[in-house]
Amino acid sequence: MTEKVQSTSIPKKWLILSHGFNMDGRAASQTITDKIPYLLDAGIEPVVFSAITGNKDVRFPHKQFLAWGPAAFRFDFRHWIANQYGRGLVYKFLTRSVSILLAPFIGLEKFILGYSSQWSWAMPAFVYGYQLIRAGKVDFIYSTGGAWSAHLAGLWLKRKTGLPWIAEIHDPLVIRKDANDLGFTKPKSRDAQFRQYLEKQICKYADHVWWFTDGALHYAKVRNNNLNTLNNAHGFMVLPGAEPPGGLNANQAHAYSDKLNLCHFGSLAKDRSLSTILNALLPLFNKYPEARECIRVHAYGAPLDSLTEEAIKTYGFEDVLLAHGRLERDLASGKSGRERVVEKMQEADVLILLHGNDEWCAEYIPSKFYEYLWTGRPIWGITHRNPQLDQMLLDRGAYLSPEGDVEKVSAALERIWLDWRNQQLIEPAWKPIGVDQAVNDILSHIQYC
Incomplete structure (x- = not known):
């Protein structure tokens, strides 16, 4: 404080x-x-x-x-x-x-x-x-x-x-x-x-x-x-x-399941596309065939971008990427959209932070990054020309890849897969940034x- x-x-x-x-x-x-x-x-x-x-x-x-x-x-x-x-x-x-x-x-x-x-x-x-x-x-x-x-x-x-x-x-x-x-x-x-x-x-x-x-x-x-x-x-x-989002359970311990759940929250576009992840999954599945049944990519908060939709059809990944759309207020439980989002964030194995590939990334940090920090879950940041964001991620313990570098993105995904398989995903440092x-x-x- x-x-x-x-x-x-x-x-x-x-x-x-x-x-x-x-x-x-x-x-x-x-x-x-x-x-x-x-x-x-x-x-x-x-x-x-x-x-x-x-x-x-x-x-x-x-x-x-x-x-x-x-x-x-x-x-x-x-x-x-x-x-x-x-x-x-x-x-x-x-x-x-x-x-x-x-x-x-x-x-x-x-x-x-x-x-x-x-x-x-x-x-x-x-x-x-x-x-x-x-x-x-x-x-x-x-x-x-x-x-x-x-x-x-x-x-x-x-x-x-x-x-x-x-x-x-x-x-x-x-x-x-x-x-x-x-x-x-x-x-x-x-x-x-x-x-x-x-x-x-x-x-x-x-x-x-x-x-x-x-x-x-x-x-x-x-x-x-x-x-x-x-x-x-x-x-x-x-x-x-x-702020610590409503719905946050500070005492919730992570539990490994039979699925490696990679979760993205927020808007998608051609310059900020989950196709980056899907393209890296293909060589991973060739190297580790058993990963095909274990890895799931979840998209919350926005429609899929055209590049992601194209990659799903090309690779037959309809069962790998699950699009949940925007989480609105739930009238039955009374939970706000924000509370429901936080619940899903805490259930994730790894949170995906897509930075984009435009020049303005040098001047921009996704707002979701600050919410991610409160969840206690490891972040996989795919970033572009922003040393400030890179350092904040590294200081807190994260998987980090430069956007556009196919080999390094693939290497980070393979490391996540192996860490999850050994139940040794990165334990992020508890350094949230409050208001x-x-x-x-x-x-x-x-x-x-």
Whole structure:
């Protein structure tokens, strides 16, 4: 437990702008909602603005707004209906009807602006935020995301009112193409162009701004010289961490079964594909035929990507890879999706951490990594160009492979198989990263903001 920062010099009345606040199982939500108890304990009096996609918090004022643009309205409406009625016939009828009605307006919005859908949530957040500030109910602005609309609203409020503004950047706003690309080139898409502009504005006007990796902070400083000073927009790095998830059984001992269960949680895509694992299984099965009946790969939380689906068909691995989809709240048991996910994590023999193969991996650490650390299960990290992540994995005891190196991926899989067969899987060091350290780091930087 880190020592708590004394917050006597920190403004107390915070407006927190978070588009996805209290959305069950969403990383962009958990990053801020996990901080709330520590902020409350520090004497902060928050008012939260979010979209209607999450559950309304009752511990403090929490205002939920529909976005004013058609694309964001459709996105938020779908999630709201799912929360209210599930994803059955009512959901299908209402969402399809709304999609048909909004289609021409969404097309017009995309043609004129070309921004990502949630951008327009910034408008109600700004309007109602300005009203609160004028009424004297807010003396500090905190934007976090996730969806960059929260930062856009924070920028507008900062420029209009002059109140202190802090910004928490989850994923890099500027996506570089390769190691030689520093992010100065004008992107082709209008959304990427606006994100490039928004990063400059954040670094110019925010009183403090932080990123979640050393790499992201490094490249932001390269593009924005004022981050290297102690003046406006003093930039720093914060490890977001994660709270011990609900459903975690700290006393649960691992039990070996007749199956080696390799489990992946989270989104999949062509650049972050379980085909990497399946391709390595083929030579392993040729070398150890008995492994074919023992190894199972489980995918939770997202549809399979096209490369994984192709590998399943090519190799006949329909019985090897089991896709479970997203775990939602279970009405029978009352368990949240997050609680059910943690149960499955603790049942795993090895947790798969796919980092991806894009250049932005140098600036990104999957949020699932921090949850994995609480489970006490060994992690197999397949990482790309991120020394910070590699070192954190090695410090805690993990299987580690560089993405794209077929021989090393295969070697790590063979080691896992042999370790499991001998019932000697790596015992990871108990070094989870909590959220208290993140909040204390943030408060220590802003106490004289």
